[in-house]
Amino acid sequence: ATKKTSKIHQETDIMTAKEKTLTLSDDEIKLVGSHVDKIVDSTRYKLNFLEDHLKAVIENPSKFPEGEYELTTKDIENCRSELARFKSINETQLGPQVYQGRLTQIPVYYHDYLGLDEILGSQRLQSAKYGKPEHHEHLFIVIHQAYELWFKQILHEIGAVVQKMGQDMIPEKEMAVVLHHLERVIEIQKLMIKQFDVLETLSPLDFMDFRDYLFPASGFQSWQFRLLENVLGLQSDRRVQYERKAYHTRLSETHSAIVTASEKGETLFSVTERWLERTPFLKGEDFDFMEHYITAASNMYEEDKKVAELIHSSPGAGEELAKELKKIEENKKNFLGLFDEATHNEQIAGGSRRLSYRATQAALLINIFQDEPLLHLPFKFLQALTIIDELFSAWRSKHVMMVHRMIGSKVGTGGSSGYWYLRATVEKGRVFTDIGNMSTYLIPRGKVPDLPEAIKKKLAYAFA
Secondary structure: OHHHHHHHHHHHHHHHOOOOEEEOOHHHHHHHHHHHHHHHHHHHHHHHHHHHHHHHHHHOHHHOOOOHHHHHHHHHHHHHHHHHHHHOOOEEEOOOOOOOOHHHOOOOOHHHHOOHHHHHOOOOOOHHHHOOOOHHHHHHHHHHHHHHHHHHHHHHHHHHHHHHHOOOOOOHHHHHHHHHHHHHHHHHHHHHHHHHHHHOOOOHHHHHHHHHHHOOOOHHHOHHHHHHHHHHOOOHHHOOOEOOEOHHHHOOHHHHHHHHHHOOOOOHHHHHHHHHHOOOOOEOOOOEHHHHHHHHHHHHHHHHHHHHHHHOOOOOOHHHHHHHHHHHHHHHHHHHHOOOHHHHHHHHHHOOOOOOHHHHHHHHHHHHOOOOHHHHHHHHHHHHHHHHHHHHHHHHHHHHHHHHHHHOOOOOOOOOOOHHHHHHHHHHOOOOHHHHHHHHHOOOHHHOOOOOHHHHHHHOOOOO
16 A cells, blocks of 8 residues: 555656646647546546545545545545636646656647658649649659658668667667667668659659750769768769769758768778677687688588589590689689688778678588577677668669659759660669679588587577
8 A cells, every 4th residue: 555655756856847737729629628638537537536435534544654645635625726726727737847647748730740741732733833734743753752761761770770789788689779760761761762663653744744844963963872871881982973973962961961971981891890790600610610611611612623524424524524613712712712811801901892891701600500599689780681682683673664764864853964874773783792602602501510519608698
């Protein structure tokens, strides 16, 4: 009884603390009016409860702590004062500013909460400004506004991932949250690609009806998409040149400042690389992952040679055998050459590779031992990055095909080469190519060296 009554008093104190009377406008009065009864009913219920509680205190004072009568009486007075404030709808007391429950807040109206006046009123046809409103331009605007909203949501999700992955130590449960964010991005991307189907209900002639009114506006000026590319980790030197000028020169001064500032910030690529570089288990006192893996790969190629010798063992097959053995040796050399740190760093300097040597080792380890409990979420994370990369490439590719269908080889509204410019961005826009290329270095599970028992235990979830 003591705990319950103390809680009642605490809640009542919260309800009355730092109260502020609001003077409502006529529109707000109409909005609040339909909800006030619920608040009043709640307060009356509390008052009835407290009055019954007071009777119990009076009848059996020994069952309650000292001072219970005074506390209950005070709470009853507070409830009655609260109800008295509702006599004038124009001066409605709605509780403290700090949210303490849905009945203490100013009621929210769906239309206002979503800002629909602004959103639904923002489809302003450029053709209408010239006295010739074109019906199909409305769809064109809505589709592109929807894309911008999805870009904003993706930035929101990726921003959360970058923040979490940028920590020096990432708790296991945080990886599950990170993966959840990325999975949401993937579903949004799929929807964005599907959205082209709606846009393509415009015929080339439908588009031509209003296209001339759009110069020099262009999708190239989507600062959110440029920001998104930067936040993902797209390097400036990977961008396709637009009129031989920096990509941000086509943006407004404000938007240009935002995207150029993001070039210096953390990216999904940079935090992922650092996270991979911190991966344990690569090398220990009794285990060197790369050494064991290279040995296993070498043995695999030696087995390939033996198989080739068996296949070409018949008389007169010497020339074919020599060619096959030469090919196997070249493949072996190329494969193992990728595990040489000096070669790896040269490739980074030459631009054919980006992920650091240690991060690449870690990504390979995670891919090979993906079934180990502790590495499964990291594997799913890396897999999500490659899917996001692929889906953005698919989105760009779909955009390219749509543009070609709409305008052929004409110059784009922003002055670019249109189709040819967009086509060049499809592969150039990929960020996680090195992670996507991990399958190049995989060998069959049966040939992968066993992990030491001590490491297996560390990679497993143990329940005592």
